[in-house]
Every structure is written in structure tokens, then in C-alpha cells.
Amino acid sequence: MSMLAYHGTAMLGRQLLRLRNNPGLLILTQTMPISMLLFFGYVFGSALAVPGEAYRSFLVPGLLVATASGGIMAGMFQAAQDTHRGVTNRFRTLPMSRAAVPLGQAAADLVATAVGTVPFLLVGLAVGWRVEGSALEAVGALALLMLFRFACTWAGIYLGLLTRNEEAAGQLGGATFLLPLLSSAYIPADGLPGWLRTVAEWNPISAVATALRDLFGNAPVPDGAAWPVAHPVAGSVVWCAVLLGVFVPLAVRQYAHGER
Amino acid sequence: MTSTYAVLSEGLEKRFGEVRALRGLDLAVPEGSVCGILGPNGAGKTTAVRLLTTLLRPDAGSARVAGHDLVREAAAVRERISVTGQGTSIDEDLTGRQNLRLFGRLHRVRGPAGRTAELLDRFGLTEAADRPASTWSGGMRRRLDLAASLVRRPDVLFLDEPTTGLDPVSRTLIWDVVRGLTAEGTTVLLTTQYLEEADQLADDIALVDRGRVTHTGSPAQLKSLVGAHAEVVVPDTDTLARAAAVLDRLTGAQPSFDHERNAVGAVSKDPTLTIPLLVRALDTAGVPLLDVSLRPPTLDDVFLRLTETTPPETTGATGTTDEKERAA
Numbered sequence: 247m248s249m250l251a252y253h254g255t256a257m258l259g260r261q262l263l264r265l266r267n268n269p270g271l272l273i274l275t276q277t278m279p280i281s282m283l284l285f286f287g288y289v290f291g292s293a294l295a296v297p298g299e300a301y302r303s304f305l306v307p308g309l310l311v312a313t314a315s316g317g318i319m320a321g322m323f324q325a326a327q328d329t330h331r332g333v334t335n336r337f338r339t340l341p342m343s344r345a346a347v348p349l350g351q352a353a354a355d356l357v358a359t360a361v362g363t364v365p366f367l368l369v370g371l372a373v374g375w376r377v378e379g380s381a382l383e384a385v386g387a388l389a390l391l392m393l394f395r396f397a398c399t400w401a402g403i404y405l406g407l408l409t410r411n412e413e414a415a416g417q418l419g420g421a422t423f424l425l426p427l428l429s430s431a432y433i434p435a436d437g438l439p440g441w442l443r444t445v446a447e448w449n450p451i452s453a454v455a456t457a458l459r460d461l462f463g464n465a466p467v468p469d470g471a472a473w474p475v476a477h478p479v480a481g482s483v484v485w486c487a488v489l490l491g492v493f494v495p496l497a498v499r500q501y502a503h504g505e506r
Numbered sequence: 507m508t509s510t511y512a513v514l515s516e517g518l519e520k521r522f523g524e525v526r527a528l529r530g531l532d533l534a535v536p537e538g539s540v541c542g543i544l545g546p547n548g549a550g551k552t553t554a555v556r557l558l559t560t561l562l563r564p565d566a567g568s569a570r571v572a573g574h575d576l577v578r579e580a581a582a583v584r585e586r587i588s589v590t591g592q593g594t595s596i597d598e599d600l601t602g603r604q605n606l607r608l609f610g611r612l613h614r615v616r617g618p619a620g621r622t623a624e625l626l627d628r629f630g631l632t633e634a635a636d637r638p639a640s641t642w643s644g645g646m647r648r649r650l651d652l653a654a655s656l657v658r659r660p661d662v663l664f665l666d667e668p669t670t671g672l673d674p675v676s677r678t679l680i681w682d683v684v685r686g687l688t689a690e691g692t693t694v695l696l697t698t699q700y701l702e703e704a705d706q707l708a709d710d711i712a713l714v715d716r717g718r719v720t721h722t723g724s725p726a727q728l729k730s731l732v733g734a735h736a737e738v739v740v741p742d743t744d745t746l747a748r749a750a751a752v753l754d755r756l757t758g759a760q761p762s763f764d765h766e767r768n769a770v771g772a773v774s775k776d777p778t779l780t781i782p783l784l785v786r787a788l789d790t791a792g793v794p795l796l797d798v799s800l801r802p803p804t805l806d807d808v809f810l811r812l813t814e815t816t817p818p819e820t821t822g823a824t825g826t827t828d829e830k831e832r833a834a
């Protein structure tokens with residue numbers, strides 16, 4: 247276990263060095279959610295029945311979660327790139343725990359996400375979003391966000407090790423952009439027609455987004471929703487546990503087995 | 507199994523779907539020696555390296571590497587080996603120095619900074635050390651790749667075509683490093699397509715064809731199995747057959763024709779064949795000559811000669827060699 251921690255830390259250091267060598271990348275990944283906040287918040291917000299400021303308060307937690315689901319894309323791309331470049335195979339021949347490489351990658355992604363969330367929240371504050379609940383609940387909301395990001399990254403790492411190809415991972419990763427559209431990240435799900443509403447409410451993004459809105463005190467839990475949304479905090483934790491329970495073993499196994 | 511072999515494999519088999527990449531690979535590499543695995547593309551060289559470095563699991567057969575069972579003690583094997591595969595396997599987004607320090611840390615090397623500086627110097631990379639490897643030339647990246655395999659001294663170093671496509675300077679440097687390693691007791695197993703490389707470095711060569719070792723021996727032993735490549739050019743088609751008959755008798759090998767140039771050639775089975783012998787014999791037979799040449803065997807010659815007894819399709823392959831030679 248201590249060797250896993252040692253090698254995991256070394257791999258974390260590697261990923262942080264990559265960020266330090268190329269800080270533009272971190273900034274670039276954050277321009278997308280910020281511009282979406284401004285476009286959605288002001289362009290769409292002006293056309294909605296609710297006042298713009300209320301929609302922007304609703305949107306900030308939603309975009310946080312939508313961006314966190316981008317961990318699938320980030321994890322997939324990085325794992326596929328490493329495999330494609332042959333680095334993964336070199337790691338495989340090194341005497342270290344089979345979990346160290348994916349763990350280090352997921353941990354580094356978490357650090358980058360934590361840093362990247364700060365400017366987004368500042369812009370959120372500038373456009374009228376506020377923490378309306380207690381500080382403890384707000385901390386809980388951020389912790390939940392990070393847990394969800396961590397789970398998404400593991401799913402991405404597994405898919406990236408599976409595809410092995412940067413370009414394919416890029417294409418497939420682009421499709422993950424659609425996931426938040428089928429959730430309550432950008433719009434309330436209770437306005438959706440029957441089956442679409444069911445799909446959206448069983449989307450993990452909806453549970454986490456609802457939990458964040460609840461904990462930040464931005465919007466109440468919708469009535470008559472499916473269980474994960476009706477009990478958003480518990481629902482989010484269960485969703486993350488399920489994702490981690492499935493994808494951590496799959497990713498570690500895929501890493502260990504390689505191309506055999 | 508004795509421990510005096512750094513690599514000892516018996517009947518290793520690997521199949522990818524319908525393709526049988528390895529069909530019973532037997533290797534015995536004594537500790538501290540350099541073994542060259544020689545063979546054409548698709549012979550199974552890379553698959554062999556991937557199996558022996560724990561990247562792939564064998565379908566059948568067994569092997570011990572650095573004294574440990576390849577499958578059951580894979581972790582122990584990894585403690586003792588290093589691999590530089592085909593192409594590069596470094597993190598191109600890190601600088602050269604960052605790469606070596608990372609691999610130093612992963613290998614739990616004491617004082618990775620000092621070892622890193624030493625290796626950068628040894629491989630002529632100090633000047634570029636703090637630029638991202640993505641901005642480096644291919645040759646520099648390959649050198650870094652080998653340096654990364656040496657952050658701690660491995661018991662067995664695997665090199666998969668380490669110099670393919672490299673400039674002569676990088677090639678010579680890598681050869682020097684390999685020679686230095688064996689002096690320190692490291693066993694080296696390298697695959698190559700170049701006879702010259704095997705000749706320069708290897709104590710023993712294992713000739714691999716279609717997933718099997720077909721011949722083993724020192725470079726000199728292998729070369730003595732194959733004589734020089736003789737070629738005779740005559741003025742007209744009529745004398746070509748007579749020249750071929752002489753060549754057939756002297757070389758003991760089936761001559762191959764190049765009708766466009768009125769040339770006939772053969773890889774001699776007799777290593778003592780010389781130009782005077784050849785000219786005298788042709789003269790005695792009254793064959794008019796435009797040109798006679800005798801050159802050392804190429805990898806193609808050695809390979810085709812040594813494999814022609816095993817598979818039945820050699821005649822077609824000989825034709826291909828002739829075409830290649832004409833183009834060259």
C-alpha cells in the first residue's frame with residue numbers, strides 16, 4: 247500500500263509537471279465553462295420566463311457539474327495519448343503497483359480541477375450567483391463535485407486504455423459533451439416530456455447538479471422526481487460509488503492486462 | 507534450469523487471432539552477454555521482446571528472465587529488467603531532465619538528480635535537457651529513451667531495434683553504451699534487422715523466422731555458414747546458361763538470373779570462393795565476361811540461405827532479393 251502511495255505520488259508529480267510546462271492548457275479548459283455561463287446566462291436567460299439572475303444562479307451549479315463530467319473526456323484523452331505514445335507500456339514494465347498510474351492520473355486531474363474551478367466561481371459571483379446556504383453545506387457541495395469528477399475521470403481512464411488511440415478518444419470524448427444536455431444541468435428536468443424526463447432524472451449529472459443547488463441554497467429539490475434527484479445528496483454519493491466501483495477495477499485491470 | 511542464463515525460454519508461443527506470432531521460441535542467453543535476435547519484419551522479434559518483458563502473456567511455453575519465472579514472478583522480473591521498445595516511450599510533454607528524474611523516482615533511485623545529469627551527459631543531451639522532448643529530433647528522443655532505461659542498472663536490458671532509422675552518430679553512441687553495459691555485467695538482448703549491428707555487438711545471434719529460432723551462433727559462425735555473393739555479367743543471353751553452370755558448380759547454390767542485365771548470381775555455400783578462382787573457372791569454360799563481382803553476404807543473403815532449407819517458398823523469395831538488388 248505504501249508503494250502504491252509512493253508511485254501514485256510520483257505519477258501525480260508527473261502530471262503536475264505537464265501542467266506546469268503547459269499552463270495554457272489549464273486556462274483553455276476553463277474558458278469553455280466560463281463562456282457557456284455568459285452565453286447561456288445572458289442569451290438564453292433573457293428569453294426565459296424566470297428572471298436572468300435567477301437562471302444564472304440555477305446555471306452555475308449545473309455548469310460546475312457539466313464541467314466535472316468532462317473528466318470522462320480528460321481521462322480518456324490522457325490515457326489514450328499515453329498508450330499511443332508508448333509511455334503506458336514503459337510504465338507497465340516498471341516495478342510498480344498496477345493501480346499507481348491511473349491513480350496518479352486521476353489525482354492530478356483532481357488538483358487541476360480544484361484550481362480551475364476558482365476562476366469559474368469568481369465569474370459566477372460576478373454574474374450574481376451566491377452561496378445562500380451555510381458555509382459547511384457549501385464545502386460539502388464542493389467535496390461532492392470533486393468526488394463526481396474523480397469518478398468520471400476513472401471512467402475516462404478505462405475508456406482511454408481501451409481505445410488506445412488519441413484521435414478516437416478525441417472523437418468519442420466530444421460525444422460526452424452531450425451528456426449534460428440530457429440532464430438538469432442547464433434546464434429543470436420537470437419541464438421535459440415523460441420518458442425524456444425519466445432519462446434526465448436518472449442521469450447522474452442531474453442528481454449531482456440538484457445536490458449542489460440544494461447545498462448552495464440556489465434552488466429547491468424538485469417535487470416528484472426520481473429517487474436520485476429527490477434525495478440528491480444521497481443519490482449523488484450512491485452514483486459516485488457505483489461509478490467508482492465499476493470503473494476503478496476495470497481501469498486497473500485494463501492497465502495490467504495491456505495488449506495481451 | 508540454471509541461473510547462469512539471464513534469459514532462458516522454452517517453447518514460447520503467442521497467437522494473435524489467426525496469426526501465430528511465435529511458434530515455440532527457444533532462447534538461452536548467458537549472463538553478461540549480448541544476444542542479437544535477427545530476422546525480417548514479421549518474424550516475431552517484437553512479440554518475443556514483449557513477452558519477455560511481461561507486456562504480453564505467453565499462450566504456451568515458459569521462460570525465466572533474470573532468474574525469475576516470467577508469468578508467476580512477473581513483478582520480480584520487472585525489478586530487474588529495462589526495456590527500450592521500438593519508437594519512443596517517453597513523455598514528450600516533459601523535458602529530457604524531467605523524464606529521467608521521473609523514471610529515476612519510479613525506480614526508487616537514490617539521488618535521481620545526479621544520475622540524471624550523468625546520463626544526459628553520457629548521451630549528449632545536456633544542452634537540450636530543459637526543453638520539452640516534443641521539440642527534440644527523433645535521434646535525440648531515442649537516445650533519451652535508452653537513457654531512461656538506464657536510470658538504474660538493469661540485470662537484463664531489452665532493446666527492440668534500437669537504431670532503426672537513426673543517424674550514424676546516434677547509432678555509434680548507442681553501440682558504445684551497449685558495449686559499456688556488458689562490461690558492468692548487464693545482459694543485453696537486442697533485436698535488429700541489421701547484420702552489421704549484430705556483428706558489432708552480439709556475442710551470439712539467434713536467427714528468427716516465422717516465430718521460431720532457426721539458427722544460433724556467433725556472428726562469425728553464422729557468416730561462415732554462408733559464403734560470398736558472386737555475380738557474373740556476360741555480353742549475351744547465349745552465354746548466360748554456361749556462366750550459370752560454372753557458378754552452380756563453384757558455389758554449390760542455385761543461381762538466380764537477371765535477364766535484363768544478362769547477369770547471374772549466387773550466394774556461395776563455399777566460404778573459400780575467391781575472384782581468381784571464379785575468373786579462372788569461367789575462363790576455362792570459355793565464358794566471355796563483362797563483369798565479375800564477389801561481395802560479403804548481406805543479411806538478405808545469410809537469411810535466405812539459412813532459411814531456404816526449412817520453408818518451401820524460397821525460390822520466390824530469391825527472386826525478390828534479386829529485384830531489391832537491382833533497385834539498389
